[in-house]
Amino acid sequence: MSATLRVRGLRLWRGDRQILAGIDLDASPGEVVALMGLSGSGKTTILRILAGLERADAGDIQVPKAGMVFQYHYLFEHLTAMENVCLAPMYVQRQTRAQAEARAGELLGELGVGHRADALPRELSGGEAQRVAIARALAVDPPLLLLDEPTASLDPARRNDLGDALKALAASGRTLLLTSHDDDFVRDFASRVVILAGGRMVEQGDPRQVLEYAQHEETRELLQVERQRKLGR
Amino acid sequence: MSATLRVRGLRLWRGDRQILAGIDLDASPGEVVALMGLSGSGKTTILRILAGLERADAGDIQVPKAGMVFQYHYLFEHLTAMENVCLAPMYVQRQTRAQAEARAGELLGELGVGHRADALPRELSGGEAQRVAIARALAVDPPLLLLDEPTASLDPARRNDLGDALKALAASGRTLLLTSHDDDFVRDFASRVVILAGGRMVEQGDPRQVLEYAQHEETRELLQVERQRKLGR
């Protein structure tokens, strides 16, 4: 299976609300694609469908094996940070404990939570947990990585570290699809941005282009372009 | 008890890590104070201590009755959004169900989740849950409101709506203390920013002042000032 993602005509209803009204989406190795859209517009839902956790009502999906970072970290509550990161490498990839721990130590260190390796999830701060969850997903090194709001709990410094790490991953041939509410982050690190509204993709392209000169009413509303103008930013 | 917050010499260890190394903090009615700091710097811990959920090892605290919005929303899992918001007004403030629901409906509407009033927490998107949690805290209208990363899962539009709502609250005599990683939000809506680093307050003042012309090395690192310069923002 190639690492290329291809989605056509994805539709989903919840009760009588149509959440997804026909989504077309492509992503190739080397790309960092950012999904943006109002809260509740279906970003998480798309990622969950791609990860195989939810079924769409209609649509055509071609998706490589995907790893995922959840909006709420979902760390294994009974395991330490280190154990969380090592679990899949040891049991799915059959690495030795030593191998897995070495790599996990590296990842946790890169993301700035190496000093919390022995903490249980409930002993971690919000941002720490988020970063451990990212490390857990990176540890299995999947061809497609789905990240749901990975920057939500990160301070600007951690955000940039993460952005650099993701860019490097893409450069090494992985495909990355993430959601974010942070236009600065998207502008700095995404290779393409996709704007969702009303269950549809309304606009996509180079982040600088799309975010600075939003064409569509929905995009402008999402980004509060008028307000920002007004405030002189 | 006045709505004024006064904290002196707050200290806290966890094991042999000193999380808080002497925090002094004041906030008066009408203020929107934003706490900023690296992930893991102790912001959530301070709010939890002020809310009475955690005990400091040392320090002097004068705190009015406080409401709190958690970094992870902690909505009551067995109740709908509406019931979550109505619970405290009905049982703590002894409002009738009709009264409580009317006010809850207003709040949910203002925050843009009125259409999800009958959903259970697990049926809400991240941003929706966050907003319901904010509505729940606002419904009891406490003199001091603590908000832990209230903007984390919100899109720019919702973020501005929330900012406006908080400003209005402060104007009506409430004290607001929030944490955030979003310098834009802090700049736009906070009346004062407090920068934490190494368990201490390193800087505070008007957000535009502090965030644009950061004096301290830690603040500059937090805000990635050099990098932003380099990128020309």
Added chain:
Amino acid sequence: MIRLALLTSLLVCTVTPALGQPPLRWGGDSEGGAPFVEADPADPSTMVGFDVEIAEHIAAQLGRPARFVQIAYASLDQSARRGDFDIGLSGIEDSAGRRASVAASVPYYEFREVITVREGDRDRFRSLADLRGRRVATLGGTMAYDLLLQAERDDGITAVSYDDDVHPYSDLLLGRVDAVLLDHVLAERAMRRNTGLVTHPEAVAVGHYIIIAAPEQTALRDRVDDILRAAMRDGTLERIFRKWGCWNEDQPALYARVLGAAATDPSATAPAGVPPGTVGRAWEALPRYLPSLLSAAVVTLVLSCAAMLLAVVLGVLIATGRVYGDPVTRAVLTVYVEVMRGTPVLLQLFVIYYGLAGVVRLPAFIAALVGLGLNYAAYESEIYRSALEAVPRGQLEAARVLGLTPLQTLRLVRAPQAFRLALAPMTNDFVALLKDSSLVSVLTVVELTKQTQIFATNIGSWLVPGLLCALLYLAMSLPLSHLARRLEDRWKVATP
């Protein structure tokens, strides 16, 4: 002087048999006692009684030595079928059911089922119909018990079954029952033993004693019939029954009927007073026992529900105390839980019913309810405590910062979420309690298991009563399991 006659007959049976003839093994229950079969008090290795003399007379006529085999009364039919003995006689009652399962002789004695009451009730209670709403005792597994079960439906009495023929009469004197129905032989024995009782001479029904053999032993049975008929004609039976004080005017009439009837038609000698098949195979007995089993099941259900209610209420209180209480409260409650949970409930029931009798005399049902409730409360409280402690801390913190009191938090947030976790173990306990409630039969409460035992003892087989009992328990637990599963499914939606 009667002993002399007995010795004579003993001599007869040990002297006459031809050498080399196999002994005639005859089965009877020496616990049945006089005047049927009983170990001779002067020489317990030999038996005395009219059935003994009849057996020995038959053996002598067959030219075989007699050898006694002790068989429990309730097992006589099965033992006959297994061939544990050649012929059985021990006051065995004639019935169509018995005739269908073993080879049965002609009747050799006719008895009357008679009602015994306290002297003061002599005029009030003359028939079963007079005893509506009253408790009437008898020996289980007899025709009399079948009659009482019929009377339960027809006359609205309550049948009480005993395992011996002494306690029905002693409990009658004590007022625990209001009448006893038993055959006149046993009734007369009791009248001699007790004063203050009176037996109405009228027969409620009439029955007969017969001799049984394995079903295939029809040839032997026919020889026995011939010998019995000869003994009726030549006065041997009369002599024996006179000796044991059991001769009366009913017997010549019976003998005339037996001698007159065609030897090839045993049904002509079937008992008169009882509808055919009343004592007999389990399935046939079922309709008669079903009402009492069903009402025993109701006792079980009501007792279990009430005890569970008590256990749940107490369990919630204990769990709350252990989660929210101060250290002293917690220690006390922990001790309660460990002691109640760790020691046998049977013992606790005894303490409550008998041990506390000096302080408070609880009725048996209440004692049973309280005992089971207090015991199960310990188990429930552990389930609730654990479930309460499993509710995520964030939920409690959210309640706290909203200003809910601990009690409100418990009621509105913690308990509802904990209940979901507690539901399956609770259902387990309720289902187990249904069965555990059978322990209260030690406090004289008759519930489903006890009633099943009575049924089984009376028909002499466990198969059908056991099956039925299991089905009834199942019928009680299934709706409960179903309800619990539906509740769980509903709540599953709320799992984050």
Added chain:
Amino acid sequence: MIRLALLTSLLVCTVTPALGQPPLRWGGDSEGGAPFVEADPADPSTMVGFDVEIAEHIAAQLGRPARFVQIAYASLDQSARRGDFDIGLSGIEDSAGRRASVAASVPYYEFREVITVREGDRDRFRSLADLRGRRVATLGGTMAYDLLLQAERDDGITAVSYDDDVHPYSDLLLGRVDAVLLDHVLAERAMRRNTGLVTHPEAVAVGHYIIIAAPEQTALRDRVDDILRAAMRDGTLERIFRKWGCWNEDQPALYARVLGAAATDPSATAPAGVPPGTVGRAWEALPRYLPSLLSAAVVTLVLSCAAMLLAVVLGVLIATGRVYGDPVTRAVLTVYVEVMRGTPVLLQLFVIYYGLAGVVRLPAFIAALVGLGLNYAAYESEIYRSALEAVPRGQLEAARVLGLTPLQTLRLVRAPQAFRLALAPMTNDFVALLKDSSLVSVLTVVELTKQTQIFATNIGSWLVPGLLCALLYLAMSLPLSHLARRLEDRWKVATP
């Protein structure tokens, strides 16, 4: 002819008493049987036996009419203390314990405890020491049982206690036990009843029958002593015992000792063969019963642990099948759970032990283990299923996107988190199983409860055995509860 003598003595006691004298209520157990006390088969309202004649002789000498009161053998002491009768005699054995709790007469009969074995073992088993590793039977609650308990420690035999004196001998013939120790009166009665047995004449120990009265009735006791001594002198006792075939050369020697001893020193007549206090108050009996109670507790513990292990393993499999299985598997497992949980475990034990006997003949212990295990598996599986389903969905989704197989997810993520929720209900069940395991005594497995019953029957009181039994159960369950609570506390840290 003996009956004539009896009638004479009956006449004596009903004719001689002065009018207006209160009757002498004398207590005995007619179930004890001949030659002690037994209902007259010819007239069950009167009692016959040597104890009867002695009682009536005493009544006659006191100038009071005799009235018999039926008292269960095991309750004679308590009834004496309560004053249910004036004097009690029914083959009551002398012991220091008894002397301490009731007023006791001088001994009036000396018996020998003798060993009976199968004829083939006549030379192998001559003493208790020869019976090392063998099972030796006796009647519970007697001096013989105390001797056997001593021999358990001294000679390494196994004591087997029966509730009557018939089955020890029948089981001896069947090979279920290898010897019976009982007094020579009962042994002789048994020898007459059974062939193929042989009794060694040597006395293992010597004991005495006495008459008891309420502790405060010392005046009456002294009168009884005087009457007994006179009856020893004038040959009345000899005549009675000769009539009942119980006279032997031990008695004149006993009488000489009694008549020679100071009337004021009852201890001089204490039994010779038994150390003082061996039969007696419960606390004194405790040290002798403790070893067998402890080993019964070990049976309970081993059985419960093994059955719980089986239940846990099966329960995990069933729960897994119900959570992960296809609809058919789920339906089948649901039926299993509902049926096993919904029907009485007693019935299931019967089916496994007796019902399956045609297919596979399981040893009692294995059948008990399997029966309890299969039953509890149904309960455990419900607990696990519910706990598995309570694990937050996010945890499972995280495992799935990491590529863990369902089985790995179950093993590494779901089960560890579910176990925490299941721990308290599981502990409940284990503690309950400890007690429930007593049901297996129906399969002839002797565990703690059964052994307690034996103890209680033997000493005639439930108080101490019940207390001890409760303590032993508690001692088994407390460490378990403690462990479970510590595990829970450890895991509580991980609650989000």
